[in-house]
Structures are given as structure tokens and as C-alpha cells.
Amino acid sequence: MKARIHVTLKSGVLDPQGKAIEHALSQLGFQGVDEARTGKVIELNLAESDPERAREQVDLMCRQLLANPVIENYDIELTT
């Protein structure tokens, strides 16, 4: 089973890289981008085949290491 974890910054947390991307897009002539926010994607290959248990494991991994709950949210996507 594979897990794909999207880690994003909480709203209200300053994202200077997002701001730089926003600025660069408008420099390139792309109009209408109100906001850009950055994040990261982490992919894991898991031995666990039960989706419920896999989600539990990955959730624990996110809380202990993969995301920092002070500044980040995470979202877990499981695929077989």
C-alpha cells in the first residue's frame, strides 16, 4: 500500500516562498492568481495492506515527525 502525504502551511502562517511564486507568476504575465501557498508531498511504500491500519500508522508518523502541528496541516491519501 502506498501513502501520499500532503503537508501544507496552516492559514495565517507566513509563506514567503508562496509570495515569491505569486510575484514571479505575475511577472510572467499570468493574471488572476490571488495567492500561492507552498507545501510538500511525501510518498511512503507501506508493508501494511489494511487501509484503516495504514491510515492509523501514517497519521501517527505525521504527528510525530512528518508534519509540525504548530505550523502545518497534513492530508493522507492511500492507494494500493
Added chain:
Amino acid sequence: MKAAVVVFPGSNCDRDVAVALERAMGRPPVMVWHKDSDFEDVDLVVLPGGFSYGDYLRVGAISAHANVMREVKRRAGKGVPVLGICNGFQVLTESGLLPGALMRNKSLRFVCKDVGLKVETGQSLFTSRYETGQRVTFMAAHHDGSYFIDDAGRRQLEDREQIAFRYCDERGQVTPEANPNGSVANIAGIFNSEKTVLGMMPHPERMADPVLGGEDGRAMFEGLVEALS
């Protein structure tokens, strides 16, 4: 007084802080490798600056789970003083010993310069040699020094007098222009609620000898020796 300096792979200010400690203590600190799960009894643990684990995942995130940190957390829980400088501050927030988080500088640039700091309280083990409100000059050298904490957390830090240092201008005024990295409320360093743990981005050890451009940092180490001997 005895001190330990923790060395992570990628630490690069461990020797500098060891020199500053040795001068103040009259003996060298114990250097503790990150894989060690135990080390001799000491009166102070220092987490030095650097780029431990190449800043992978998030600054300080991997180091916060190193073997040695379990022991550092245990001792901090018993009241042993811990000082985290720069990357050490990042490790302290990631390990939960201090609140908040350190993020990429607002300018996205690496900041390497002398910075003015306002001492928010002289009432601590770490700042006893400074006057409350005094302006000191330390050196900042970081890419991820923007301190973030939510409004409720910031108010709590202020109410409990847990803010140790704020970035200030030449006249000691805490202004947005004097903020080098976008930190919330110009925060440069904070204590835990017992004031036994201090984390700060600027480097006192880089201002501990006239040859380095200043001596304001020396007083921190001398004050610690006085308090812990």
C-alpha cells in the same frame, strides 16, 4: 561548573561555543555525540548552531528525535538548564521543549550580520549579567530564523515573561525595520515557563571576544557560570 555541548551531524558552532564556555568555566565542556543515549552529569546542556541533518524535512526536525535528545528532554524535565543557539533553538521547538516554530526568513535570504537585541528580562540564569531593557549586539547567521507562534501563544509568552530577547534598532527600539527575519513580535529568543531552557537565534558565542567584533555575548556564559557553580 560542568557543561555538555551536543554535537549533531552538521553542527558547526559546537567548537565556538565550547571555546566560549571553556573561557568562562576554566575547563572544557564535555562534547556529546548525538547517538549517545547517556552522558555524565552536567549543570548545563548546550545545543549548538549549525545545519544538523542538512536541515532535511524541517530545520531541527530529525535532530529532535536523535538518541541524545531523549536524555536532554529527561534532564530538562528535572530542571537541568538547556541553552539552544540557532539550530539548537530550532531543535528545542521541534522537540517540544519550547513553544512555536522557526521558519524560512521572510526575505528568503540567509541573514548573516550583527543584530541589536533588547534584553527583555535580566531575571534568569542566562541573562543575570544584563539589565532588563539593555541593548546588546550579537550575531545572527541563519536562513530559518523567523519565529512563529499564534496570537494566543504570543500573549502567553508575554504574560509569563518568557520572551528573553527581541530584535531592536541602534536606539534599543523594537521596530519592524529592526526585525531581520520576520519573527512574530521581533522575538529573537524565548524561555520555557520555568526559565531553565533558553532558545535563541543570534549567537552569543560569536560575540565573546573582542577579536570577533564584540564581547556582549561573554556575559551570558559568565552569568551562567556564576549561577551554576
